[in-house]
Amino acid sequence: MSNYQVLSLLLCACLTAIAALLLSLLSGSVDITVGDLLAYTSRSLPALENQVLAEIRIPRGLAAFATGAALALAGVLMQVLLRNPLADPYILGLSGGAAVAALACITLGFAGAWLSSAALLGALVSVFLVFSIAGRAGHWSTIRLLLTGVVLSAGWGALINLMLATSASASVQGMLFWLMGDLSQSRTGWLQWFVLFVGAAAALSQARSLNVLVRGETSAASLGVNVRGLRLGLFVGASLLTAMAVMTAGSVGFVGLVVPHMLRLLGARDHRLLIPLSILLGGAFLLIADTLARTLLAPQQLPVGVITALIGVPSFIAILKSTPSQ
């Protein structure tokens, strides 16, 4: 791929992200126009529109973008760590741990910051479990990691079902929304953006080594890559990014698996290109999905995880069919 093609792809992805952001700001029950956005920047907007933008649409839009970007990046990193095209950010059981903690929180009647803190804690407990079980003597094989993740996920799944089955029916809908991923209460703080920026910068700085690691650990080691350090970095980085996403929006499915794969299918196999594209388009994808989730059946809000799958599946199949077999 020539430098010209790379630059134009990056430019397209930036424009897509900006267009998605504009779309999300302009859609909703209160009419806001492009003129209003300009007025907002010069602080001359009427109170209602000003409040809708400042307190609802902008924070929610930013939360959607940060979550989508973090999930897509985590997906790229997990796929390299496990060298498995089926790996997604949740494959090591992280979302299960977060869900158990979040559902317990809902059962006890807590919400808001308590809920997201519990989700974060649950995710980190799950990460720690995988790390200590699979990380025998500091060197974990791909298959041990995968098996540990799958078994832990099954355990968390049982606990989730137990809580769903025994909870009062009034709280079950809230639990289902959390499990499917929902951005209606989502806000991002400095923590999410910090993790995203540091994660993106670190991933980009290692992009070259990731290209090598994809071809196997022995191959990477013989080409001078510090394989153990890099894999540890991938594990920690992908886990933190996913934990932030889950803390913000529950377990939104599909973004982390499909965005990196669509881009790989479309030819962005080099991680120096794949990483920035995944961040921009993962963010844009979730932003558009969330805009649809809150406008399609307004005033009814849909869980965004349902929309990501409903748009994601057909577009993925279309791309799969239109590209020659790989």
Place this chain on the structure above:
Amino acid sequence: MTTLLNVQGLTLHAGSRRLIDNLSFTVEAGQRWGILGRNGAGKTTLLHTLAGLREADQGTVEVADKPLAQWGKGELACLIGLLQQDHQDALPATVMETALLGRHPHAQGRFFDSGEDRELTEQALATLGILDLADRQLVSLSGGERQRLALAMLLAQQPTLLLLDEPSNHLDLGFHSRLVELLRTETAFDGAGRPRSALLATHDINLAARLCDHFVLMLSDGETLAGPAETVLTAERLSQAYDCEIAQAQAETGPLFCAV
């Protein structure tokens, strides 16, 4: 003489099994060493140890007069290149993208590929006769084409010491001769150019006999024999190593061996 590799008293274990016991040999610039032995004798383990991928249980390995452990990973990868026996292609990539990875050790601190990286990689692909496949996906390659790509990646890496694990895997007979030619050119050392050597582990005794001037022969229970071809590569020694009757014939190109 320039000593590229100095192995002294090397002992390797796999679990409780002793693969190699007290092996010593030195590789001088321009030499080509063959590593022969039965299945599971430890040929690959030996190559990986020399490449710095695993530690020796006992003994020392020096590369260019400096102990292996004292080399930085990146520095070492500029000196030593390893052709692996199998290739992991779980995620898609093209031939050109894969071959370019060979330049990784030389690109420390650089984000983009340089013009030189591309040029050397294209040259390597051309040398292996697969430049026209540059844009093909890995999965569409035949076994032999994939093997040639791995060789091209190794050439693009431009190592001083080439470690090759079963280099003739999947290659057709016609390409065996080109491989011999290629490795002879790569390791040709007239005392002026860059000194290079090769070590290859193989089951193809006759290929090794055409190509190599020195051998490490793995007998049994960790016992090894290392030295020039004329002392190691004899029907008697080979019969002992492979635990079967091996006969020797003489061809124009050199000795030929076959099991009888």
